[in-house]
Amino acid sequence: RRNLYNLLVITSVSGGGLLAFANNNPARTAYADAAGGAHIRRKKVVVLGTGWAGTSFLKGLKDPSLDVEIVSPRNYFAFTPLLPSVTNGTVEARSIVEPIRNIVRKKQFDVQFREAECYKIDTKNKKVHCKSTQQNNVGGSDEFTVDYDYLVIAMGARSNTFNTPGVVEHTHFLKEIEDAQKIRKTVIDCFEKASLPNISEEERKRILHFVVVGGGPTGVEFAAELHDFVIEDLAKLYPDLKSYVTITLLEAGDHILNMFDKRITQFAEDKFRRDGLDLKVGSMVTKVTDKEICTKERATGKNVSIPYGMVVWSTGIGTRPVVMDFMKQIGQTNRRVLATDEWLRVEGCEDIYALGDCATIDQRKVMEDIASIFTKADKNNTGKLKADDFNEVINDITERYPQVVIHLKKQQVKNFLQLLKNAQGEDELDIEKFKLALSAVDAQMKNLPATAQVAAQQGSYLADCFNRMNDCEKNPEGPLRFRGSGRHRFKAFRYKHLGQFAPLGGEQTAAQLPGDWVSIGHSTQWLWYSVYASKLVSWRTRALVISDWGRRFIFGRDSSKI
Ligand code: FAD
Incomplete structure (x- = not known):
C-alpha cells in the first residue's frame, strides 16, 4: 500500500509522469496534502545514534509526514543494563541487541538507516558529514553528507579516562557489546594462562588479579558478576586456581555507590568484604602499565603499584570528539556536555535537539530565568515581593521549570523560599537576597543523571513533541514565553524518576x-x-534473555573462549 501511495505522490510531484528524479526517491521528500492537492515538502529529521535516546525517539515517532534518516555506527540497539551479564556469559551478547531496521520496519513514514558515524555537524548549511564505519568499503567514497531540517543528536558518550596514562592502552572499558565480549574472553584467557606449566606462583597470582576501577553502579555490578562467575563456575573448572584469584575494586571517593542511599552503600561494602573482594576506597589511579596499576592512597599519601592480570575501567563518561567539536562551533566551550533548554533544544540552535548522555539542560540559564521571574513579579519595582504574589511565582516556576523542581524537590523550593521570607519579616521577600541565595543553590544543583532512564524518557518526550508539532503550533500548550510573547509550543521536559537498581551478586x-x-x-x-x-x-x-537466565540456572555459565 505504501508503494502505491508513493507512486501516487511521485505522479503528482512530477506532473503526471515518472520523470527524472531530483534525488533517489522523490516520494521521500514530498507528499500530497490531505485533500490530495498541493504537495508539501517533507521535513527531514536526521537522528544521530541508535542508543537509548535515539531508539526511544524513533519508537515513539508517528508523524507520517516526516522523512527520517538515521546515522549510527551500530546497526542495532543494545540493552546496556545487561552488559555486565554478558561479561561472564550469564546472558549472550545477541540476546540483548535488536537490529534497528527491525525496530523501525513497521513505521508509517520513510526511514533510512546509514551505518556510519557523523564526524562533523555543519549548522550553517544544515548538513551532517558522515563516514562509513564498514570495513572493506567496496568502491566509491566512504564519506557523504546528509541534509536536515531537524537534527536529533543522541550520540551518547565515551568512557572517561581523566587522561590517566596507560588507561586506553592497557585497560578494558565496559561501554559497548564488543567490550563485554572482550572482557569475557580475557577472563577465561587469564585462567587458561594461569593453568600453564612453568608459571611461577607470583606470576599466577598476578594473572589472576582482576582489578575494577570505579565504584559506581557499573563497576560494582561488574565486580559482583565476576565474583559470581569465579565462585559458581570457574572454581569448579579450575579447582587448583581458586586460591590465587583476587578481585580488587578501586574507588577514589570514600564509598562505593555514593549516589545511592547510605543503607545500600553500607550493605554493598559489607557484602563485598564478606565475599572476599578487596575493596579499596580513597585510592586514586595515577598510571597503568602493561602489568601494574599505580595508585595514590589518600589515607597514607603513598604511591602503590599493584600487579594485575586484567583491569576494567569504569569511572564515568566523557564527551565524544564530534560533540566537543560541535560545542566549540556553537560557542559552548568549557562544558562537559551539550547544553539544551527545557525543550531539549541545543542552546542557540533552533532546529537541533540533543538528548541522552551527550546533553544536559542548562541549569545556570534556568536559574537566571527563575531570578528574572521574581523580578518580573515585582510589578511596582519595589525590590520586594508581596506574600500574595508568592504562590503565583512558585506555580510559575513549577510549570516553567519542572526539572528544577525535580532537583530541589518542590517542598525544598517552598521551604527555601519560606526561610528567606521568614528571615525578612512577615510578608515580604527581598529579591536581591533571593538571587544571592539562589546562586548558592545553583552551585549545589546537579545535572540529570546519565542513565538509560533519562535518555529513554527524553526520546519519547521529543517524539511526542514531533508528533504534535502542527497541532501545538496552532494551539500552544507550554508556559508563557519568557523572551517574546505568547506561549511555548510544548510543555517542558519533565523527568520521572522510577528508581534504580544495584545488583550485588x-x-x-x-x-x-x-x-x-x-x-x-x-x-x-x-x-x-x-x-x-x-x-x-x-x-x-x-x-x-529469559532463556539465557534459565540456561544459567540449569547448566551454569559457559567458559569456552569463543
Ligand atoms: P547510547 O545508548 O550510548 O547511544 C549512543 C549512540 O550513538 C550509539 O548508537 C552509538 O553507536 C551512536 N554514536 C556514537 N558515535 C556516533 C557518531 N559519531 N555518529 C553517529 N552515531 C554515533 N542506565 C540505567 O538507567 N540503568 C542501568 O542499569 C544502566 N546500566 C548500564 C550498564 C552499563 C555497562 C553501561 C555502559 C551503561 C549503563 N547505563 C544504565 C547507562 C545507559 O546505558 C546510558 O545512560 C544510555 O545508554 C545513554 O543513552 P544514549 O542514547 O544517550 O547513549
Whole structure:
C-alpha cells in the first residue's frame, strides 16, 4: 500500500509522469496534502545514534509526514543494563541487541538507516558529514553528507579516562557489546594462562588479579558478576586456581555507590568484604602499565603499584570528539556536555535537539530565568515581593521549570523560599537576597543523571513533541514565553524518576525506589529480573534473555573462549 501511495505522490510531484528524479526517491521528500492537492515538502529529521535516546525517539515517532534518516555506527540497539551479564556469559551478547531496521520496519513514514558515524555537524548549511564505519568499503567514497531540517543528536558518550596514562592502552572499558565480549574472553584467557606449566606462583597470582576501577553502579555490578562467575563456575573448572584469584575494586571517593542511599552503600561494602573482594576506597589511579596499576592512597599519601592480570575501567563518561567539536562551533566551550533548554533544544540552535548522555539542560540559564521571574513579579519595582504574589511565582516556576523542581524537590523550593521570607519579616521577600541565595543553590544543583532512564524518557518526550508539532503550533500548550510573547509550543521536559537498581551478586540486588524507599536482598533480585525482562526492547530479546537466565540456572555459565 505504501508503494502505491508513493507512486501516487511521485505522479503528482512530477506532473503526471515518472520523470527524472531530483534525488533517489522523490516520494521521500514530498507528499500530497490531505485533500490530495498541493504537495508539501517533507521535513527531514536526521537522528544521530541508535542508543537509548535515539531508539526511544524513533519508537515513539508517528508523524507520517516526516522523512527520517538515521546515522549510527551500530546497526542495532543494545540493552546496556545487561552488559555486565554478558561479561561472564550469564546472558549472550545477541540476546540483548535488536537490529534497528527491525525496530523501525513497521513505521508509517520513510526511514533510512546509514551505518556510519557523523564526524562533523555543519549548522550553517544544515548538513551532517558522515563516514562509513564498514570495513572493506567496496568502491566509491566512504564519506557523504546528509541534509536536515531537524537534527536529533543522541550520540551518547565515551568512557572517561581523566587522561590517566596507560588507561586506553592497557585497560578494558565496559561501554559497548564488543567490550563485554572482550572482557569475557580475557577472563577465561587469564585462567587458561594461569593453568600453564612453568608459571611461577607470583606470576599466577598476578594473572589472576582482576582489578575494577570505579565504584559506581557499573563497576560494582561488574565486580559482583565476576565474583559470581569465579565462585559458581570457574572454581569448579579450575579447582587448583581458586586460591590465587583476587578481585580488587578501586574507588577514589570514600564509598562505593555514593549516589545511592547510605543503607545500600553500607550493605554493598559489607557484602563485598564478606565475599572476599578487596575493596579499596580513597585510592586514586595515577598510571597503568602493561602489568601494574599505580595508585595514590589518600589515607597514607603513598604511591602503590599493584600487579594485575586484567583491569576494567569504569569511572564515568566523557564527551565524544564530534560533540566537543560541535560545542566549540556553537560557542559552548568549557562544558562537559551539550547544553539544551527545557525543550531539549541545543542552546542557540533552533532546529537541533540533543538528548541522552551527550546533553544536559542548562541549569545556570534556568536559574537566571527563575531570578528574572521574581523580578518580573515585582510589578511596582519595589525590590520586594508581596506574600500574595508568592504562590503565583512558585506555580510559575513549577510549570516553567519542572526539572528544577525535580532537583530541589518542590517542598525544598517552598521551604527555601519560606526561610528567606521568614528571615525578612512577615510578608515580604527581598529579591536581591533571593538571587544571592539562589546562586548558592545553583552551585549545589546537579545535572540529570546519565542513565538509560533519562535518555529513554527524553526520546519519547521529543517524539511526542514531533508528533504534535502542527497541532501545538496552532494551539500552544507550554508556559508563557519568557523572551517574546505568547506561549511555548510544548510543555517542558519533565523527568520521572522510577528508581534504580544495584545488583550485588549472589542473587542479591539493592533497589532505591521513588520516595527513597530502599529494598535489598534476594526478593529484590526477582524484582530486577522482572523489571529488566519487561523493559527489553522486543519479544525476541525478552525470550532470549529469559532463556539465557534459565540456561544459567540449569547448566551454569559457559567458559569456552569463543
Ligand atoms: P547510547 O545508548 O550510548 O547511544 C549512543 C549512540 O550513538 C550509539 O548508537 C552509538 O553507536 C551512536 N554514536 C556514537 N558515535 C556516533 C557518531 N559519531 N555518529 C553517529 N552515531 C554515533 N542506565 C540505567 O538507567 N540503568 C542501568 O542499569 C544502566 N546500566 C548500564 C550498564 C552499563 C555497562 C553501561 C555502559 C551503561 C549503563 N547505563 C544504565 C547507562 C545507559 O546505558 C546510558 O545512560 C544510555 O545508554 C545513554 O543513552 P544514549 O542514547 O544517550 O547513549
